[in-house]
Amino acid sequence: MTDNAKELAKEGKTPHYDSPAGGWGSLRGIAEVTDEASPEFGVADTLRRQNKPGGFMCTSCAWPKPANYHPFEFCENGAKATVWELTSDRCTPEFFEQHTVSELRNWTDHELEMTGRLTEPMRYDAASDRYVRASWEEAFSAIGTTFKRLDPKSTVFYSSGHAGLEASYLYALFARLYGHNNLPQSSNMCHETTSVGLKKVIGSSVGTVIWDDLEETDAFFFFGQNPGTNSPRFLRPLAEAKQRGAKIVTFNPLREQGLVSFVDPQSPVQMMTGKETKISHRYYQLKSGGDVAAILGLCKYVIEKDDEAQKSGGHRVIDQDFIDQHTTGFDEFIEFARAADWSDIEKASGLSETDLREAGHIYISCERVIGVYGMGLTQHSHGALNIAMLVNLLCLRGNIGKDGAGCCPVRGHSNVQGQRTVGISEKPSLIPNDKLRELFGFEPPMDQGYVITEALQATMKGEVKAILSLGGNLCRALPERDKVEQSWSALDLTAMISTKLNRSHLFPGKEGWILPCLGRAEIDRQATGNQYVSVEDSFSCIHGSVGHRSPASEHLKSELAIVAGLAKATLPANPKVKWDEWTADYSHVRNLIEACYPDDFHDYNARLNEPGGFWRGNSARERIWETESGKAVITTPDQLHSRNFEERDGRYILVTLRSNDQFNTTIYGYSDRFRGIEGTRDVVLMNQADIDAAGLEAGETVTLFSDDDTPDGGNRRLGGLTLTPYNIPRGTIAGYYPECNVLIGLMHGDEISKTPASKSIPVRIEREEKPSH
Structure with missing residues (x-):
């Protein structure tokens, strides 16, 4: 497979993928990895049993296994993980002799x-x-x-x-x-930021949502989670929710195809006709680290509308009974939100007041909302603040501890x-x-x-x-x-x-x-x-x-x-x-x-093979808050972004990504289908306007240098990267994990959990000089 990044750049094109997630592209992706892995005979029978009682549970992501399972209860990534592990190739002692x-x-x-x-x-x-x-x-x-x-x-x-x-x-x-x-x-x-940060504010170190909530919610609000690559089996419940009228609102720096459109590979009609489900009702590309400000903007809108309702004698927007009975810190936060300036929110989030008011209107129009997030919230220096802000938003309308609502962190590895x-x-x-x-x-x-x-x-x-x-x-x-x-x-x-x-x-x-x-x-x-x-x-x-x-x-x-x-x-x-x-x-x-x-x-052994698994319970879902105060904590932020550094000329915020052909550090191949990048991982994705402003050219080779102000920060570098124009907010750039890890300081992480801040790495970019002849 050839490297297409330079070729596209020379033609003035931006890599992209127009087809929906799932569909024939998913089947081709499985086939390509299966061909390379050369799995043993019988792998099809293993896939048939995958994620079902009496079978084996996928070694890929930790997405739940429904009680009413489908004939094929695996996704593209789960199938890749299975065939990869069941390869017929062997790394024997003789290999090490050579x-x-x-x-x-x-x-x-x-x-x-x-x-x-x-x-x-x-x-x-x-x-x-x-x-x-x-x-x-x-x-x-x-x-x-x-x-x-x-x-x-x-x-x-x-x-x-x-x-x-x-x-x-x-x-x-x-x-x-x-x-x-x-x-x-x-x-x-x-997700250690979840274990520590979420527990601090609701008393639970894990999410509060169960499977039935997916079928009852009125809206999903996504923050920094990419189901198309990281949890593809989530796409079917999202499509089903969208088809029954639920709203899906996404906040993410990159447009990820799994949150744009989806064709269910298990639907013969959709596969034959190509009929896709549009997933996100609205998609907002905020800058990396801008979630604190974006969520504050949503909360500010909710509070403004509640203030208007009180003045007019209308129905309250804020669930005041929930706030009074179940939370602490509300009064300080509401005054902070009222005083916050929309121009500051726009600058910190990279989104307009109009966009945030639009998303806020969707939020208050829905009775039951699930807040979904992934490492786009956790892997920042103030990742715990991101999570606390999402909890603030959910609490304003009592969206924790009721059916069809809750906090939904999506974990990565299977156990x-x-x-x-x-x-x-x-x-x-x-x-x-x-x-x-x-x-x-x-x-x-x-x-x-x-x-x-x-x-x-x-x-x-x-x-x-x-x-x-x-x-x-x-x-x-x-x-x-x-x-x-x-x-x-x-x-x-x-x-x-x-x-x-x-x-x-x-x-x-x-x-x-x-x-x-x-x-x-x-x-x-x-x-x-x-x-x-x-x-x-x-x-x-x-x-x-x-x-x-x-x-x-x-x-x-x-x-x-x-x-x-x-x-x-x-x-x-x-x-x-x-x-x-x-x-x-x-x-x-x-x-x-x-x-x-x-x-x-x-009754562990007796319940081991219950369809859908047995639930071990969650106190916060029952509105029992195992926090110091005994209540859910509403947090007043001390800054409007989740980084530990400020923006400045020449400094970019690097986000690390996983490709479609990867699970954690396991690299199946070199096809990032959903982003239109083939044959290479040595790229840095950048807004064309930023490329022009920096005096660089798309397609040329560049080096990234850490710019974190530590004594050895400038010594960390990653070169040989093709500068690739991409649909990404200005000031934010992206590259692949784990290659970009060399740019992160070991202790550059969330202040509470120490989780590496892999979604907000300060870097600068320099052109690599061509050798003279």
């Missing part, structure tokens, strides 16, 4: 993934700079010996969102029995929310430590652990000596890649539980291990038979998942079995801690989870 680690560092992310499934445990041999074959006994013994000699608090147990609730619970238990709370997780890089639920947390205050003392007869550590950016900062200082990773690709996912990789290599121990080769394996510590695990779609046969695992979706519903495919290698172990094996090799014997029994029958682990979290997981 390639040094130093050589593999020059391979792309896509090339590393294309080597196929890992098949056996591998130990890094520094003398030959190669990974060499090892047995599981050797791996467990060596890692356990190293852990025994290290101070537990100098170790970090990281997890991605892949592992099921059972393995995650035991992983957290292992860490605490060992003696630390250093349990950072992939949510630290995406990222569930892992937090069962104990993977650095915060001891969130853990049922009394239950752990009672069940296992030990004293849990009570000191605060690291979030992931703190953990890597401590690694750079030499304070962290070992990292165990339950999935993930940390070296690629984190900011300041060069520093992260250097510090990773200096560790005493790195051990990664993985299905495929990735860049993080290529920076082994003094002792480095690759521990290959089963995929979720594969049979997990233990002493009592094939085992179910479970996951939690974005709506707090728990689903059972069981694999039916033969494992990629006879040497693979399940994530739970690997965690148990490492724990047995590390910890002293404890008659209350029964690793072998738990590995033999995962239902015993679910009994432990139920014992620790009885309100959320009562």
